Amino acid sequence: MSDIQVRKFDELSPEEAEMLVRDVAEAERGYSMAQLEAGEKRMRGRPLSVGDSPAVKVLRVRIDQERDVKLSKYMNEHHLTQSAAVRDLLDKALAEV
Numbered sequence: 001m002s003d004i005q006v007r008k009f010d011e012l013s014p015e016e017a018e019m020l021v022r023d024v025a026e027a028e029r030g031y032s033m034a035q036l037e038a039g040e041k042r043m044r045g046r047p048l049s050v051g052d053s054p055a056v057k058v059l060r061v062r063i064d065q066e067r068d069v070k071l072s073k074y075m076n077e078h079h080l081t082q083s084a085a086v087r088d089l090l091d092k093a094l095a096e097v
Contacts (some may be wrong), residue, residue: 050087061086 011019048055065073075085 022077 009020012020069083071085071089074080074089075082078085078088080088
C-alpha cells in the first residue's frame, strides 16, 4: 500500500497552498534553455566537499557494538550525522599528534 495521500487544494495549509501556487506559476511561465541546461549540469548525490575542503577519500571502518553505542551517544549529544561525528572525533584525536 502506498503512503501517498491525495489532498484537495482547500485541505492544504496556507503555507503549502502559497508554495503550490508559486510553483504552478513558475512552471506555467516555462524555463529558458540556459535554466534547463544548468539543471542538467547540477551534480546529483552527495557533495564532493566537506566544509571548505574537497572530500578526497571515502573511509569505511568496522566498529564493535561498544564503540557504536559511544558514537551514537556522541552524535545525539552534539546533533551530528555519523560522518560529521567521525570527522569531529578524528580532528580532536589528530590534534594531539
